[in-house]
Amino acid sequence: MTSNSRSEPPEHRDKSIASYFSDGIVMKFATGQTIINGYDEPGGVFLIKQGFVKACSTSEDGHANLLVIHEAGEFVPLPWSLDGYHVTGLFYEAMSDVTVIRSSKDKLRIAMGNNAWLTNEVLGQAVNIIAIYTQRIQVLEFRSARGRVIAEVLFFAERFGRPHGKGVLIEAPITHQDIADSINMNRETASRALELLSEEGLVVQDDHVFAVPDMAKLKEALS
Numbered sequence: 001m002t003s004n005s006r007s008e009p010p011e012h013r014d015k016s017i018a019s020y021f022s023d024g025i026v027m028k029f030a031t032g033q034t035i036i037n038g039y040d041e042p043g044g045v046f047l048i049k050q051g052f053v054k055a056c057s058t059s060e061d062g063h064a065n066l067l068v069i070h071e072a073g074e075f076v077p078l079p080w081s082l083d084g085y086h087v088t089g090l091f092y093e094a095m096s097d098v099t100v101i102r103s104s105k106d107k108l109r110i111a112m113g114n115n116a117w118l119t120n121e122v123l124g125q126a127v128n129i130i131a132i133y134t135q136r137i138q139v140l141e142f143r144s145a146r147g148r149v150i151a152e153v154l155f156f157a158e159r160f161g162r163p164h165g166k167g168v169l170i171e172a173p174i175t176h177q178d179i180a181d182s183i184n185m186n187r188e189t190a191s192r193a194l195e196l197l198s199e200e201g202l203v204v205q206d207d208h209v210f211a212v213p214d215m216a217k218l219k220e221a222l223s
Contacts, residue, residue, distance in 0.1 A: 004083040008022055019117060021110040024101035029094040031173075036077060045081045045173055046101040048072050051098030052172050056181065057089050066181040067174055068094065068132055071160065074125055081108055096173050099214065132159075139183055148183040149193040150222045153203055157212045167204075167213040176208055197221075 024047070035053060036171050048070055055068045055076065059080055067090070070076055080086050083105070112119040139151040153170075161168035178189035197203040202218050204211045212218050 004216055015116065017047060017121065018101060020115070021101050021103045021107065024103040024107070027102055029098045029100070031094055031096055033094045033098075034091060035098070035100065036090075038087075038089045038091040040078055041086055042077055042217060045108050046076050046092075046100040046102050048074050048076065049099040049101055052095040053092050053098055053100075054095050054178070055090055055092050057087075057091070063184075064181045065184070067136070068129060068176055069156075069174075071162070071172070075108070077124065078125055078129060079124075082122070095178075108215065127157050133219070134202050136182070136220060144187045145185060145193045146196070147222060148185065149179060149190055149197065150202075150218060152179055152183050153194075153210065153223065154218060155196075156210070157218075159213060161212070164193075164211055165213075167211055169216055170210040171214070172206065177210070 025044075026049075029051075035046060038057065053070045053076055054066055055066060055070065057065045059065060070092075075081055076092050077087070077090070077183070100212055108122075112122060131144075133154055139148055139155070142151055149209045154168050156172060156174055157168045160170050160172040160174075162171055163169075175185050175192060176191045180184075180187045183190070194203060194205070197218075198205065200221075201213060202221055204213060
């Protein structure tokens, strides 16, 4: 499983990175609001200061695909920010109340040119995105709904989890629909798999927050 391996907590990375963009525009978005419209050229580079942002696309048949979840301290859209092309149809939406700092490509490039730490941090984010896409392919190799759901919950627990008792609490506000959209599955099938895992005590959901009581047992269930 791929995880966020950077040793610095997201809030600390955010404070460090934000110091380079103090003249940027602070913007706030409520849960569900679109931050970047997939059919418009991005209005700048967005540094997430608070909250979670999901990148998603829509297939020709209208099915939503959740591609990546970004947290505080990360830039969106990163490929475009580094002079890659704008991916038409890729939307960025607030999963929670979100605060961002909007700056420009030029500002980011100048800041990276002047500071090796920032350059390493941004490149680390780019590598992390590649690793996340690799993990998505690996999850889709599981043929059963149970296998795909377990693999995705493990990934979220490793990327967004924090110790909670003997288990792990997933801090990102992930829903049944998000899990379904991330593994190419309809919501009903994903929800049924999650319910069975809950009955087995392998996955817990309390007040819309997922937790894994025992990571080792959940990994055993996958194998």
